[in-house]
Amino acid sequence: MPYISPNLRLLFSPLKPTLSSPLFISIPNPKPSSLFTLLASSSSSKRPRSVPYRDSLNLRRRNSSTFSERKGRGREVAMEETAEESRGSSSSSFGFNKRRAEGQDKSDRPKKNPQLKERKLNPTNTIAYVQILGTGMDTQDTSPSILLFFDKQRFIFNAGEGLQRFCTEHKIKLSKIDHIFLSRVCSETAGGLPGLLLTLAGMGEEGYSVKIWGPSDLDFLVGAMKSFIPHATMVHTQSFGPALTSDAAATVPAPNKASDRIVLVKDEVVKISAVLLHPHCSGQSQIKPGEMSVVYICELPELMGKFDPKKAAALGLKAGPKYSELQHGKSVKSDRLDIMVHPSDVMGPSVPGPIVFLVDCPTESHVQELLSIECLSEYYTDVSSQLTESTKVVNCVIHLSPASVVSSPNYQKWIKKFGSAQHIMAGHEKKNLEVPILKSSARIAARLNYLCPQFFPAPGFWSLQHLNYSASDALASCEGLTSKICESISAENLLKFTLRPYAHLGLDRSHIPTLIDQSQVIDELHSEIPEIADAAEQVRHFWHGIKESREVLTPSKDDRVMIEEPWLTENTLPSCLENIRRDDLEIVLLGTGSSQPSKYRNVSSVHINLYSKGSLLLDCGEGTLGQLKRRYGVDGADNAIRNLKCVWISHIHADHHTGLARVLALRRDLLRGVPHEPLLVIGPRQLKRFLDAYQRLEDLDMQFLDCRSTTEASWDAFESNKESNNDGSSQKSPIHLNVNNESMQDINGTLFSRGSQMQSYWRKPGSPVDHSAAYPFLKSLKKVLGEAGLEALISFPVVHCPQAFGIVLKAAERVNSVGKVIPGWKIVYSGDTRPCPELVDASRGATVLIHEATFEDGLVEEAIARNHSTTKEAIEVGNSAGAYRIILTHFSQRYPKIPVFDETHMHKTCIAFDMMSINIADLPVLPKVLPYLKLLFRNEMLVDESDDVIDSLGVAS
Numbered sequence: 001m002p003y004i005s006p007n008l009r010l011l012f013s014p015l016k017p018t019l020s021s022p023l024f025i026s027i028p029n030p031k032p033s034s035l036f037t038l039l040a041s042s043s044s045s046k047r048p049r050s051v052p053y054r055d056s057l058n059l060r061r062r063n064s065s066t067f068s069e070r071k072g073r074g075r076e077v078a079m080e081e082t083a084e085e086s087r088g089s090s091s092s093s094f095g096f097n098k099r100r101a102e103g104q105d106k107s108d109r110p111k112k113n114p115q116l117k118e119r120k121l122n123p124t125n126t127i128a129y130v131q132i133l134g135t136g137m138d139t140q141d142t143s144p145s146i147l148l149f150f151d152k153q154r155f156i157f158n159a160g161e162g163l164q165r166f167c168t169e170h171k172i173k174l175s176k177i178d179h180i181f182l183s184r185v186c187s188e189t190a191g192g193l194p195g196l197l198l199t200l201a202g203m204g205e206e207g208y209s210v211k212i213w214g215p216s217d218l219d220f221l222v223g224a225m226k227s228f229i230p231h232a233t234m235v236h237t238q239s240f241g242p243a244l245t246s247d248a249a250a251t252v253p254a255p256n257k258a259s260d261r262i263v264l265v266k267d268e269v270v271k272i273s274a275v276l277l278h279p280h281c282s283g284q285s286q287i288k289p290g291e292m293s294v295v296y297i298c299e300l301p302e303l304m305g306k307f308d309p310k311k312a313a314a315l316g317l318k319a320g321p322k323y324s325e326l327q328h329g330k331s332v333k334s335d336r337l338d339i340m341v342h343p344s345d346v347m348g349p350s351v352p353g354p355i356v357f358l359v360d361c362p363t364e365s366h367v368q369e370l371l372s373i374e375c376l377s378e379y380y381t382d383v384s385s386q387l388t389e390s391t392k393v394v395n396c397v398i399h400l401s402p403a404s405v406v407s408s409p410n411y412q413k414w415i416k417k418f419g420s421a422q423h424i425m426a427g428h429e430k431k432n433l434e435v436p437i438l439k440s441s442a443r444i445a446a447r448l449n450y451l452c453p454q455f456f457p458a459p460g461f462w463s464l465q466h467l468n469y470s471a472s473d474a475l476a477s478c479e480g481l482t483s484k485i486c487e488s489i490s491a492e493n494l495l496k497f498t499l500r501p502y503a504h505l506g507l508d509r510s511h512i513p514t515l516i517d518q519s520q521v522i523d524e525l526h527s528e529i530p531e532i533a534d535a536a537e538q539v540r541h542f543w544h545g546i547k548e549s550r551e552v553l554t555p556s557k558d559d560r561v562m563i564e565e566p567w568l569t570e571n572t573l574p575s576c577l578e579n580i581r582r583d584d585l586e587i588v589l590l591g592t593g594s595s596q597p598s599k600y601r602n603v604s605s606v607h608i609n610l611y612s613k614g615s616l617l618l619d620c621g622e623g624t625l626g627q628l629k630r631r632y633g634v635d636g637a638d639n640a641i642r643n644l645k646c647v648w649i650s651h652i653h654a655d656h657h658t659g660l661a662r663v664l665a666l667r668r669d670l671l672r673g674v675p676h677e678p679l680l681v682i683g684p685r686q687l688k689r690f691l692d693a694y695q696r697l698e699d700l701d702m703q704f705l706d707c708r709s710t711t712e713a714s715w716d717a718f719e720s721n722k723e724s725n726n727d728g729s730s731q732k733s734p735i736h737l738n739v740n741n742e743s744m745q746d747i748n749g750t751l752f753s754r755g756s757q758m759q760s761y762w763r764k765p766g767s768p769v770d771h772s773a774a775y776p777f778l779k780s781l782k783k784v785l786g787e788a789g790l791e792a793l794i795s796f797p798v799v800h801c802p803q804a805f806g807i808v809l810k811a812a813e814r815v816n817s818v819g820k821v822i823p824g825w826k827i828v829y830s831g832d833t834r835p836c837p838e839l840v841d842a843s844r845g846a847t848v849l850i851h852e853a854t855f856e857d858g859l860v861e862e863a864i865a866r867n868h869s870t871t872k873e874a875i876e877v878g879n880s881a882g883a884y885r886i887i888l889t890h891f892s893q894r895y896p897k898i899p900v901f902d903e904t905h906m907h908k909t910c911i912a913f914d915m916m917s918i919n920i921a922d923l924p925v926l927p928k929v930l931p932y933l934k935l936l937f938r939n940e941m942l943v944d945e946s947d948d949v950i951d952s953l954g955v956a957s
């Protein structure tokens with residue numbers, strides 16, 4: 001059977017297509033063992049459990065509704081709150097949680113007043129080590145973290161973006177962390193901190209607590225985070241060093257003295273102290289915020305030797321209290337002989353306490369300072385230093401300094417002062433690039449790439465040839481240099497340096513993950529799902545289909561007719577896609593999970609790639625930069641950042657914006673010395689508060705525009721103001737949402753219950769304010785949009801939390817070769833929301849609706865309580881708005897790999913995966929791929945109900 005275009009099929013087939021035969025159209029010759037049977041079996045919930053990906057009681061098969069029962073009391077309270085809205089409304093109406101929408105949702109706050117943990121410590125019988133967390137390709141320019149581990153105490157140094165994901169992947173329990181130390185305060189070292197604090201707060205049952213330490217700049221960061229993190233989660237922050245204000249930077253304190261060393265933690269098992277480093281400056285210069293860095297010194301106490309009872313007896317001692325006095329270092333009188341017995345007479349040799357240095361020296365100017373710090377001289381053991389009784393031997397030095405600094409002669413000189421210490425180079429370097437640090441997500445990316453490279457062009461693994469080494473990456477040579485004198489190695493993920501037991505002192509490579517490569521992953525896939533090769537072949541045919549049928553696919557004359565019959569529109573090409581070019585638009589779903597970064601799904605971000613016309617980011621959760629690198633490669637990601645036209649943030653929840661500072665900071669660095677405009681960031685009011693406070697620490701080179709200033713009403717006001725000022729532009733606003741009374745009545749009559757309180761509520765955020773102050777920014781936004789080939793960017797209020805928005809992006813019209821005007825495409829992104837009339841209205845005739853679908857259909861109460869949508873609700877919104885394609889995203893992290901969904905209504909819908917890249921020319925094919933994606937995960941349709949995941953739902957998302 002030859003390929004039949006979807007249009008023709010509609011003509012020939014008298015039957016309404018249903019999704020039970022989604023493959024009918026395009027599989028030329030289904031083989032006996034075709035996907036039909038496979039898919040039928042994979043959708044059955046009674047399937048025997050096979051090959052669970054994780055052996056845990058916490059994982060269950062889908063289709064249970066024990067969720068709300070498990071949550072216990074907290075859940076009930078939430079339900080009560082929503083009862084009022086739900087009462088009396090028909091099943092077709094959408095309730096919502098008014099309290100949450102108004103920002104009074106108590107569940108966002110930690111459950112208890114957090115107390116610092118009290119733990120009984122044992123200095124002798126403990127295991128202790130330092131370990132490298134997260135270094136390699138994915139974290140290219142994010143500082144790795146260092147874990148200092150003791151049985152009953154955990155310390156983490158630095159918390160860059162992606163730390164949570166890394167720890168989940170490697171089963172490192174962050175809930176056990178007691179202290180976090182920052183070696184500098186910037187997005188590079190602390191980008192993961194807000195998300196981490198919120199996750200820890202979500203685990204609040206047993207009185208979580210973490211103390212955060214950093215140089216005085218930390219106060220700026222804490223001040224900024226207060227705008228979206230409950231104060232109670234940050235009570236234990238402690239900065240040290242000279243106080244700074246951003247307006248008048250503090251003067252450099254007096255030259256370094258021994259007293260400059262600040263002891264931060266001192267207990268039975270460890271002493272941690274800090275030495276501040278600032279750029280070396282002559283005379284009365286000033287330190288600016290963000291310039292301070294820290295050398296941390298971790299010292300374990302000396303252990304007394306073992307008490308030898310035989311020796312004690314020989315010296316005439318009876319067993320008793322005197323034994324213990326000796327063990328505590330006291331001399332005692334012998335019972336039988338007339339002598340004094342000293343501890344050294346009966347104790348074995350004592351074991352020196354290991355010492356670890358963590359050094360972050362960001363510039364050469366800091367190195368000069370490093371060389372002159374007197375209080376460090378007691379740790380220098382090189383020949384030129386004067387060795388004394390008090391000289392302490394450093395066992396391990398972990399260098400967080402960048403490669404360019406490490407290779408400088410002064411730094412090398414400093415390194416040599418440590419004699420035989422083991423040096424671990426953990427600063428930036430383009431090594432380990434073939435090793436994805438998040439193996440599980442790389443594995444899924446590789447599988448998706450195998451099945452459908454068109455929608456998943458990034459295979460999760462790279463080869464070195466994609467990279468251009470730059471001169472600054474000279475670590476390899478500097479490593480050689482160092483190793484001539486002392487032990488020096490490059491950091492690897494999970495590399496350990498053991499401190500206790502003393503017998504094992506030294507490097508431990510046994511935890512470094514083994515290498516896997518792409519071909520291994522694919523071999524594994526073949527043996528697990530043998531049909532996958534055929535499936536991939538069939539998927540490939542969809543694209544042949546597109547090319548061959550391009551002539552046949554003619555756009556409908558009138559979109560309105562199609563909206564009446566949603567099943568007709570699914571295969572009728574909207575007129576805006578006529579002769580569309582592949583370099584017009586690509587939608588990249590960078591993060592598709594809610595709440596917190598997880599093993600397989602990062603948090604929200606959509607990259608709108610307009611190719612030569614630049615790009616936009618819609619939301620920018622933690623790790624967005626890392627995801628861009630995984631998608632486009634290191635250099636490609638740099639280009640994407642350089643070419644950003646604007647960033648739009650939907651609302652203030654941490655899963656939507658905590659990656660913003662890192663992206664803006666990188667853009668600032670990349671464009672240094674290049675003429676450019678500050679980047680426009682459009683976001684909710686609270687985001688401005690955060691960014692203003694944050695910029696006292698680190699300039700982000702941006703301009704802020706409130707979402708409320710980009711509503712349709714605000715644009716209208718802006719345009720009419722322009723007209724009345726007669727400033728030369730008399731053209732009418734090109735921006736029109738399809739609002740008319742008829743459609744509003746339509747919505748109210750069908751989707752939403754009449755007179756619902758919701759409607760009066762959700763209009764609030766859009767209520768008129770004086771936006772004239774925003775006009776200069778709107779003007780620059782309009783210019784930027786014009787350059788990007790966009791006609792409109794319109795924010796509209798949605799029902800989620802205060803100041804939550806969705807967005808409409810509309811491309812400008814084009815004229816084809818014969819002079820015909822072709823309308824521009826329209827993309828709508830829902831942000832986080834309950835279904836609401838404003839969203840349906842904004843989505844009218846959308847080419848693509850990207851809609852959140854946090855919960856499965858069975859969890860509608862949960863969706864109402866948290867003001868999110870279910871899969872079905874999201875699809876209903878898209879259907880009633882006549883959207884051509886619907887992409888579902890923002891899935892609860894309880895669905896580790898693939899969410900629960902009912903295929904029956906998904907004939908124009910697809911679910912998103914991280915890094916999914918949808919070229920606008922491929923939109924017709926999009927829904928057809930869905931059953932194949934399901935095949936890929938047929939053995940892994942599990943729901944993660946482990947406590948971590950459930951608890952994390954307490955985090956506002």
Ligand SMILES: [Zn+2]
Pocket residue numbers: 594595604653655656832890956957
């Ligand atoms: Zn969210």
Ligand SMILES: [Zn+2]
Pocket residue numbers: 651653800832956957
């Ligand atoms: Zn949210």
